[in-house]
Amino acid sequence: MVRVKSEAVREAILASAATEISANGYLDTTIGRIAKGAGIAPSNVYVYFVSKLEIYFAIYDPWFKDQFLALERRVKRQPTRDKKIRHLVQGILRDIAIDQTGYTAALMEALAAIKPKDKYRPDLLTWAENKIEQIILKSVGGYEAGDPRLKAFAHLLMLTFDGTALRVKALRANAQEDGTMDAVEDMLMAIISGSGHSV
Amino acid sequence: MVRVKSEAVREAILASAATEISANGYLDTTIGRIAKGAGIAPSNVYVYFVSKLEIYFAIYDPWFKDQFLALERRVKRQPTRDKKIRHLVQGILRDIAIDQTGYTAALMEALAAIKPKDKYRPDLLTWAENKIEQIILKSVGGYEAGDPRLKAFAHLLMLTFDGTALRVKALRANAQEDGTMDAVEDMLMAIISGSGHSV
DNA sequence: TTCAAAAACGAATACTATTCGGTATTGACA
DNA sequence: TGTCAATACCGAATAGTATTCGTTTTTGAA
Numbered sequence: 001m002v003r004v005k006s007e008a009v010r011e012a013i014l015a016s017a018a019t020e021i022s023a024n025g026y027l028d029t030t031i032g033r034i035a036k037g038a039g040i041a042p043s044n045v046y047v048y049f050v051s052k053l054e055i056y057f058a059i060y061d062p063w064f065k066d067q068f069l070a071l072e073r074r075v076k077r078q079p080t081r082d083k084k085i086r087h088l089v090q091g092i093l094r095d096i097a098i099d100q101t102g103y104t105a106a107l108m109e110a111l112a113a114i115k116p117k118d119k120y121r122p123d124l125l126t127w128a129e130n131k132i133e134q135i136i137l138k139s140v141g142g143y144e145a146g147d148p149r150l151k152a153f154a155h156l157l158m159l160t161f162d163g164t165a166l167r168v169k170a171l172r173a174n175a176q177e178d179g180t181m182d183a184v185e186d187m188l189m190a191i192i193s194g195s196g197h198s199v
Numbered sequence: 200m201v202r203v204k205s206e207a208v209r210e211a212i213l214a215s216a217a218t219e220i221s222a223n224g225y226l227d228t229t230i231g232r233i234a235k236g237a238g239i240a241p242s243n244v245y246v247y248f249v250s251k252l253e254i255y256f257a258i259y260d261p262w263f264k265d266q267f268l269a270l271e272r273r274v275k276r277q278p279t280r281d282k283k284i285r286h287l288v289q290g291i292l293r294d295i296a297i298d299q300t301g302y303t304a305a306l307m308e309a310l311a312a313i314k315p316k317d318k319y320r321p322d323l324l325t326w327a328e329n330k331i332e333q334i335i336l337k338s339v340g341g342y343e344a345g346d347p348r349l350k351a352f353a354h355l356l357m358l359t360f361d362g363t364a365l366r367v368k369a370l371r372a373n374a375q376e377d378g379t380m381d382a383v384e385d386m387l388m389a390i391i392s393g394s395g396h397s398v
Numbered sequence: 399t400t401c402a403a404a405a406a407c408g409a410a411t412a413c414t415a416t417t418c419g420g421t422a423t424t425g426a427c428a
Numbered sequence: 429t430g431t432c433a434a435t436a437c438c439g440a441a442t443a444g445t446a447t448t449c450g451t452t453t454t455t456g457a458a
Contacts, residue, residue, distance in 0.1 A: 002402060002454085003406095030446080031445085032444095032445085046448080047405060111368065111369040114368075148382055162358075163365075170311075181354070183347055183351030183354075191390070202423060230415060231415090242416080243436070243437050251416095
């Protein structure tokens with residue numbers, strides 16, 4: 001092997017793509033513009049990534065996990081169980097689903113655009129649901145490991161996450177401004193704070 | 200006006216599009232194939248519809264409303280309040296979100312593909328949430344009109360609907376086969392059956 | 399200094415939704 | 429019943445996309 005991929009080029013592609021996706025979403029971000037932003041030819045992008053989808057997830061995956069890890073720390077820091085639960089639910093719905101970068105809105109486009117040949121594996125979703133279980137288990141408390149309600153709650157929360165993000169995308173308004181989202185959050189919080197035996 | 204649009208052609212377009220969308224989803228359904236199925240030229244499709252998105256909603260809107268109306272009747276028919284609630288939640292998540300026609304999976308693609316110039320109005324989502332409130336109010340019982348918990352529950356249910364449909368699309372598996380979805384449904388049912396004052 | 403692997407490039411390729419310019423049809427009116 | 433203008437309808441653009449291909453250039457090891 002006599003010529004080696006440039007880490008700088010790879011980073012330039014990711015940086016350019018991140019900017020574009022944040023500004024224009026997934027579908028409207030073109031390989032051409034990513035390449036121009038990175039200072040290379042469009043075809044050269046394919047030396048570093050097999051597809052636009054792969055580029056997107058190379059950006060979204062670490063961002064998403066960082067968000068959850070930061071959330072975990074915030075939850076842990078709360079003084080009361082109620083506050084922990086509130087931070088968990090609101091953090092996921094308000095901060096990650098409705099994020100300022102637009103990465104999650106782009107996720108909806110990316111997921112919708114997936115073709116069978118992309119062989120997408122929902123690792124991120126699994127990871128997130130496991131992380132939610134973990135946060136409740138270790139930082140919120142009140143549940144035993146393996147409690148099936150934990151897995152169900154985590155799934156419900158992530159389904160709600162998807163719906164929230166999708167609506168940001170399609171309605172370009174943070175949905176109901178009338179306090180309905182607050183009430184939805186309350187319902188979700190009630191599920192997890194009520195059901196567990198108290199600490 | 201001397202020549203009139205043919206109702207037969209309009210129907211042929213819709214029928215062809217419905218078949219295509221059911222088989223290939225929204226993004227992979229092309230105007231060319233819709234036209235071929237309808238026996239007309241692609242450009243002629245635009246005499247009847249302004250865009251592919253409009254064609255899609257001309258199909259999805261009535262289908263979706265029919266599903267909800269049929270669900271409403273089924274719920275009403277149940278003998279006990281618990282069974283009514285169960286049918287409501289499962290009908291939405293199992294029958295409409297994970298439908299056999301693939302129309303709802305296509306909805307996720309259509310929503311994701313929406314551009315600002317499409318000026319999409321989320322009437323359907325609003326309609327569905329109102330209908331859910333109505334069903335609970337009139338067919339399930341236990342709540343007063345205007346109870347804010349109704350609106351919140353309807354919203355939560357539809358967010359879950361979105362998430363479920365999105366996963367069908369992206370994972371092409373009805374998600375968790377391990378009973379987690381059952382537990383999620385139970386959680387949703389508990390919210391609405393527990394909170395209302397009993398009848 | 400050489401040289402082959404492979405990065406990088408520009409030009410295809412194969413698609414797409416939608417538009418445009420002309421042609422053919424047809425419903426109202428004479 | 430014949431005329432004619434509005435417009436359905438058609439085929440050929442247009443503009444835009446992700447990705448691939450053939451070639452040129454670079455570069456790291458020998």
